Structures are given as C-alpha cells and as structure tokens.
Amino acid sequence: MSRIKEFNLPDLGEGLTEGEILAWLVKVGDTIELNQPIVEVETAKAAVEIPAKWAGQVQAIFHAEGTTVEVGTPIIAIDTDPGAGPLDVPSTTATPTGDLPTPSAASLAAVEVAPAEGMVEPGLIGGPAPGGRTAVLVGYGPRTTTAKRRPRKGAAPAPAAVDHGVAAIPAPQGHDRRDGAGQGGLVLAKPPVRKLAKDLGVDLSALTGSGPLGSITREDVQRAASGAVATAEPVATASVATSAASFGADREQRIPVKGVRKLTAENMSRSAFTAPHVTEFLTVDVTRAMKALDRLRGRREWRDVRVSPLLLVAKAVLLAVKRHPMVNSTWAGDEIVVKEYVNLGIAAATERGLIVPNVKDAGRLSLRELADALNGLVQTAKSGRTSPADMSGGTLTITNVGVFGVDTGTPILPPGESAILAFGAVREMPWxxxxxxxxxxxxTLGLSFDHRIIDGELGSKFLRDIGDFLTDPEAALLAWT
Incomplete structure (x- = not known):
C-alpha cells in the first residue's frame, strides 16, 4: 500500500459542491497529527477549518490560497510513514536561470498524483506521468528556493503564490494536459467543461475563452457546438474597455461575487420572486422593557452575562409563536408544514457578508440559556467560525438593524421561512x-411575512403581541404563561 495518501476536499454538507482555500495552516515538510487543522476553506455558507485525515508529513500542496476547489478534489498529499526513508522525488531548487528541472520517469512514478480539478494557475504546467495520469507537483519535497513559474505568452503576470515551494513539470512538446488535443497550448477549462466538450465533439484548443483569465466556459462550448461562435466579441470588448478607461476605470474596484455573498444573493433573489412578501410596521414604547433589562443586569446571577434589547425581542418572538404557531411554518407546494420547534435565526453582518445562524429549538430555552446562546452565536459569527450546520434549518428570523442606527426596514424572507422581524434602533422620542x-x-418593528401562509389578520396579531411584550414585559409574562 502506498505511503503517500491524497486528501480530497471533503463534502461539507448541505449541498455544497466547492470551497475556496483561504489559508493553509501547514506547509510542505511539516509533521502533522491526526485531526490537526490543515487548511481553512470558505464555502458558500461559512469559513471552516478542515482537519487532517492521517498523521504524517506534508509532501505536497496542490492548490494555492485563493483557489476555488470542487468537492472530491485532492488538495494535499501526506506521507503516512515518513520514518520509512526518503522518497525519490525531484528537487524544487531553482536553477540560476529560473529553468525548471525535468524529473525522471522513476521519480514521477514515486509521486504520481491525480489530476487537480478546476483551472490551474497561469504558468503552472503538468506533464504526463507513467500510466497515463497527469503529475502536478506543488510544493513537493523539502522547503528550498522556490522555482520561478513562467507565465503563458501574452498573459498578465500571475499573482505571487504562497511560498510553499512550488515546482512544476514542463510539458513535453506537443502535449496539452488540459484536453489532450496535442496542440501544445495551455487550455484553461474546468473538468465539467472539458467533459462537455468531449461529449459534444468540440476542440477546446480552437476556442477563445470568455471566462476569467481566458478560461473556457460551458457557454463557450455550447456556442461552438451549435455553430454560433461570435467573432465580433473581442472587438466589442476592446471598445468597451477603451471607453471605460477614459471615464476613470483605473479608479474602479471589481470584487468577485463568491462564497457567502454569492449564496446570499441567490437566496434573496429566489425568495423575493417566490414568496409574496407583505411588510407591516409597529412603533412601540419600550421604556419599561429597557428598565427591566437594567434590573436584570443588576441581579447577581446575570452580572457576567451580556444583556441586550435583542434578548427581550427574541423572547417576545418565541412567546408570540406559541400563541400563533402558523407563523412558524413553511410553504411546501401542496401543503403547509407547521414546525413545533423554533430554530431562531439571527441575521449577522460579517466581513464575508450576511449570514443567518440560528439557535436550535430556542423555544425550549430559559431566558438565561437563550442569552448565552445568542451571545455565543454572535461571537462565533464575528470570528468567521460559524459552521454550515448552524446556518441550516432556520424557521424564523430576527434582523437587528437597530445596531446600525436604522429605525426599521422591509426585510426579505430567508428561503423556507414564512416570517422575519426587523428590530430598529431604540431612540428617546416625544411620546x-x-x-x-x-x-x-x-x-419601530417591521414584520415581513409570506402571504400564502400568513394573512393580514394573523400577521397583525403576531406583530401586536410582540409589541405588547416589549411595552410591558412583566405584564405579558403574567398574562401569557
């Protein structure tokens, strides 16, 4: 059995198919333990640390930081028996001219790895290994001087890679590792695109890609298969680029839409055009509620707990759900699913975008337990460590726009939920x-709800009950419990 084991990007659950490598927590040559965190990956829902599946020594890192990798793709190679002696691997030491060493067939056989999914970086080239597989060595072997990578002719300089010691195997003349067309050029295309091209009989080397870095997309392949390849596009693109430059394009910033922000955009667009939204507003006097919070903070058992107005709003929502359970439901086409548990979501703004983690079965928690859960949820979100599981299965959401000094808003429902409450800023006003x-x-409170499930009467009663609790929490608790 081979001592070199490839570790694939694991399935992180909830239908996630890819992740972006944010940071490597190990480098080539490091000795690692079982379950030691080795890489931080951002999915469409959160940034997570992935632990090592085996103990051993890091022998190869296949993808640089900032690369998006599909689930199931090898990301790192680990020597699970480093004490067995050295491996026959090519040196990564650069020559004075920057030329890359050509490995022997024997060394390739020792370090044969699976083809990496996704596009390779510009200038990172792979050659054929014995058995018809492709060998791409990224940071393989001892940490030495990093070999210079030669960019494609005519391509923009590649961004500096993380210093893991990068070595690449020069492709033999006439070999193209991306599609095997034998043209000698480097064709940038993701594996699903290459498969589609093969199925449709399209020669990738004959196409001009419209994707990032000139990569070929599914649309490019489909247009070529239908014979509708546009020839005027490069001219139009150049014209637009020239025009934009004359209007200050050098002062524009382009931010890729990916990860959390991409998922949020997709969810909000789907929800906004699927569920018929209705929003109602209610302005309430919360003076007594604020005084109740002050008294709560003064109690001995609460002195080490962060108590905020959001805690009382959350409690009000949970009590109002007990009085109006239909609010905590999901539209399922030919039926309405009423949940007997409340996974209470709290919208949180983070550096990576808006996320909505939720407190599981919040209705069963005491006020102190609810406070601890909310504080833990917020701190975890701010640190960027919220797990995908914590952001799944929400049934009802609160968005606290008041922390930004905003009075209220018309929030969009998270997909699968029927109500979301916007909690505005608490201000001293004439009343x-x-x-x-x-x-x-x-x-001011703003309640958006799905009008397929919640009619105006139900939505109004639910919002009114929340307002009554915040107006006089003690009286509401006595009356409702």
Whole structure:
C-alpha cells in the first residue's frame, strides 16, 4: 500500500459542491497529527477549518490560497510513514536561470498524483506521468528556493503564490494536459467543461475563452457546438474597455461575487420572486422593557452575562409563536408544514457578508440559556467560525438593524421561512404617555411575512403581541404563561 495518501476536499454538507482555500495552516515538510487543522476553506455558507485525515508529513500542496476547489478534489498529499526513508522525488531548487528541472520517469512514478480539478494557475504546467495520469507537483519535497513559474505568452503576470515551494513539470512538446488535443497550448477549462466538450465533439484548443483569465466556459462550448461562435466579441470588448478607461476605470474596484455573498444573493433573489412578501410596521414604547433589562443586569446571577434589547425581542418572538404557531411554518407546494420547534435565526453582518445562524429549538430555552446562546452565536459569527450546520434549518428570523442606527426596514424572507422581524434602533422620542407628552424610549418593528401562509389578520396579531411584550414585559409574562 502506498505511503503517500491524497486528501480530497471533503463534502461539507448541505449541498455544497466547492470551497475556496483561504489559508493553509501547514506547509510542505511539516509533521502533522491526526485531526490537526490543515487548511481553512470558505464555502458558500461559512469559513471552516478542515482537519487532517492521517498523521504524517506534508509532501505536497496542490492548490494555492485563493483557489476555488470542487468537492472530491485532492488538495494535499501526506506521507503516512515518513520514518520509512526518503522518497525519490525531484528537487524544487531553482536553477540560476529560473529553468525548471525535468524529473525522471522513476521519480514521477514515486509521486504520481491525480489530476487537480478546476483551472490551474497561469504558468503552472503538468506533464504526463507513467500510466497515463497527469503529475502536478506543488510544493513537493523539502522547503528550498522556490522555482520561478513562467507565465503563458501574452498573459498578465500571475499573482505571487504562497511560498510553499512550488515546482512544476514542463510539458513535453506537443502535449496539452488540459484536453489532450496535442496542440501544445495551455487550455484553461474546468473538468465539467472539458467533459462537455468531449461529449459534444468540440476542440477546446480552437476556442477563445470568455471566462476569467481566458478560461473556457460551458457557454463557450455550447456556442461552438451549435455553430454560433461570435467573432465580433473581442472587438466589442476592446471598445468597451477603451471607453471605460477614459471615464476613470483605473479608479474602479471589481470584487468577485463568491462564497457567502454569492449564496446570499441567490437566496434573496429566489425568495423575493417566490414568496409574496407583505411588510407591516409597529412603533412601540419600550421604556419599561429597557428598565427591566437594567434590573436584570443588576441581579447577581446575570452580572457576567451580556444583556441586550435583542434578548427581550427574541423572547417576545418565541412567546408570540406559541400563541400563533402558523407563523412558524413553511410553504411546501401542496401543503403547509407547521414546525413545533423554533430554530431562531439571527441575521449577522460579517466581513464575508450576511449570514443567518440560528439557535436550535430556542423555544425550549430559559431566558438565561437563550442569552448565552445568542451571545455565543454572535461571537462565533464575528470570528468567521460559524459552521454550515448552524446556518441550516432556520424557521424564523430576527434582523437587528437597530445596531446600525436604522429605525426599521422591509426585510426579505430567508428561503423556507414564512416570517422575519426587523428590530430598529431604540431612540428617546416625544411620546404621549398617560395623557402627557414625555420623552420615552421608542422603537419601530417591521414584520415581513409570506402571504400564502400568513394573512393580514394573523400577521397583525403576531406583530401586536410582540409589541405588547416589549411595552410591558412583566405584564405579558403574567398574562401569557
């Protein structure tokens, strides 16, 4: 059995098919333990650390930081028996001219690895290994001077790679490892695109890619198969680029839409055009609720707990759900699924975009347990460590726009949920209290709901109950429990 084992990007659950490598936590030559975190990967839902499947020594890192990798693709190679002696591998030491060493067939056989999924970096070339497989060595062997990578002719310089010691095997003349066309050029295309081209009988080397870095996309292949390859596109692109440059394109920033932000955009677009949204607003005097929070903070058992107005809003929502269970439901086409548990989502703004982790079965928690759960959820989200499981299965959501000084909003429903509450800023405002205008603490609530499930009467009663609790929490608790 081979001592070199390839570790594939694992299935992180919830239908995720790819992840972006944010940071390598190990380098070539490191000795690692079983379950030691080796890489940080950002999926469409969260950034997660992936542990090692085996103990041993890191022999190869197949993808640089910033690369998006499909699930099931090899990302690292580990020597599971480093004490058995050295491996016959090519040196990664660069020559004075920057030329790359040509490995022997025997050394290729010792380090044969599976073809990496996704596009290779510009200038990173692979050659054929014995048995018809492709060998691509990234950082294989001892850490020495990094070999210079030669960019494709006419391509923009590649960004500096992470210093893991990068070595590449020069392709033999006339060999193209991407599609085997034998043209000698480097064709950038993802594996599914290459498979589609093969199935449709399209020669990838004859196409001009419209994707990033000139990569070939599915659309390029489909147009070629139908004979509708556009020839005027490069001219139009050049014209647009020239025009844009004259209007300050050098002062524009282009941010790739990926990861959490991409998933959020897809979910919000799908929800906005699937569920008929209705939003209602209610402005309430929360002076008594704020005083109740002050008294709670003063109690001995609560002195080490962060208590915020969001805690009372969450409690109000959970109690109102008990009175109106239909609000906590999902539209399932030919039926409505009413949940007897509340996975309470809290929308959180992070550096990677908006995420909505949820407190599982929040209705069963005491007020102190709910406070601890909310604090833990927020801290985990701010650190970027929220797991995909914590962001799945939500049934009802609160978005606290008040922390940004905003009065309220018209929130969009998370997919699969029927209601979301926007909690606005608490402000001191003139308010009629006991027949006199006084300064009181006031906030505005905004409730969006799916009108297929929740009609105006139900939505209004639910929102009114939340407002009544925040107006006088003690009285509401006595009346409802």
């Amino acid at each position: 009629v209290h006991k027949g006199k205008v006084k300064a009181r603490q006031v906030t």
